[in-house]
Amino acid sequence: MDALRVFLVDDHAMFRAGVRAELGKRVNVIGEAGTVAAAVAAINTEKPDVVLLDVHMPDGGGRAVLEAVRRVSPDVKFLALSVSDAAEDVIGLIRAGARGYVTKTISPDELADAVRRVAEGDAVFSPRLAGFVLDAFASRSEAPVADPELDQLTNREREVLRLLARGYAYKEIAKELFISIKTVETHVSNVLRKLQMSNRYELSRWAADRRLV
């Protein structure tokens, strides 16, 4: 059985149990952890395909796990699964290297689908995350940027993000823009890459502008 190997990190045992019950039929949940230290150790030995990562945890949260694991096992993919939809949490985790972000109210089917897509190398954007990204890139469009090619979204990427934010599925976006699903996925991956590469200064300025920090 080549089911996906998924690891759960969340400090709420109840939530872990719930997700495990929901996901257990669709993927292979190989383990779970409730603390940063335990999660880092277990992930580095187990090497799962996808880690479902909570944002808010004691001792540094999901970000600490992400950064510690990426140094040792860069191939492990992370999907942020959070109850928080505060922009700075979400964008922060994506910049640290998470491949996607979904909220905890997501349905089990959608979650399983998101896990599969992340494992295949895609980025998973919820409409809300697409909104955050648009916000992040929109507010700095007038300011001069060091590397415009890298930091700026192309019109096409912006269009894709807008449709994502409007609640379109990838295949609906493809139909709407007369492009293939593969192209949509490429655009989304590019957005994610740009988001990770844009420098911290810009992010902090953006957060300050929005009185987030």
Place this chain on the structure above:
Amino acid sequence: METAANKLHRRSEGRVLAGVAAGIADHLRVPPLAVRAVFMVLLTFSGLGAVLYAVFWIVLPASRPVAGIRRRKGRDSAQLVAFAALALGILLLANPGGAAGVRMLIGWVVALVLVGAGIIWHQAEPDRWRQWNSGGQGMPWLARFLTHNDRRMLLLRLVGGGVLVIVGIIGVIALTGIIPGGSVLALVNGALFALIALAGLALATGPLLWKMWVQLRDEREGRIRETERAEFAAIVHDQVLHTLALVQRHAEDPKMVLRLARGQERTLRNWLYKPSGSPDERFAAALEAAAAEVEDSFTLVVDLVVVGDCAVDDQVRALVQAAREAMVNAGKHAGVDTISVYAEAEPTELSVFVRDRGVGFDMAGVGEDRHGVKGSIIGRMERHGGRAEIRSTPGDGTEVRLTVKRRGEGE
């Protein structure tokens, strides 16, 4: 310990006087002896070292003692010795030649002032209070003398120190009058000494005032935290507990439970993550309020994403109302659990998209007498210089696109 060393602190362990020199040494990563030597050298410049030391003493916070390490006995006596040495050093410096008896007297009086100030100063230090409160081990007589449980003792020492200082000042003024030589010079000298003594007094009471101020600030911060906690408790109690009780009563009605849970989630989420804005003033807040209303009345989930924000004017109000109408329509007719609403405020244009994946309908089939769509949405948008476009395919859902050009910055 590393953090304590990085920040400039007075050291509370392994100190001789007040831990200033040791603290600075920790910060600069040099041996404490070197810092102490520098202070000693500076002392010869009209007592600059002592003044500097005093200023550091007042300004630097004491580092927290490391738990588990017990203070060595007899440290108090060592510090008293250091005090005496300080007074003696100044006394000697005041008598370079040691010739005139009068000068000698002035020196003694200055020393008196210093020791008096030192006593007031010493007891005004917060972490000493605790130390002595926990029982002065090693020196019972000193402990009794310095116990701060006794308020009379505290008063006695404050008054005593003050008397010493005042007597010193008077003595200096009186003695400078006796010094042979021009009376003007004597007056200037007297005034100078008086000023120095006053400065000493200020320095002596400084830590006390400083400590009071710090305490006040801490208290105020604590009160603010307490208020926040109370506010949070009120929210949790009034709303969450209330909702949980309702959920238990309506456990057999999933729609009701969903609605309650959804409403509660929204409230808490707004409270935790979003800076609250008034729906009458901000576009995003107005749209959120409309979405919340629809969620509550139709028991569905509105996935609202807002990019950017702007102030509310007539145009914006019309847009929000049209969007609300579109959401209501989706809630009434689409037969879905979830609708997506995306709004974007750009510098030149505002747009709202309301989308559902419900049954859909045929636009041509909508009767002329139905005012919901034509009047409330399309007509309203046109009156305000905007546009409404409704795309619907039966079986594939509906999307209402509302856009309005902004006349200018209404900010």
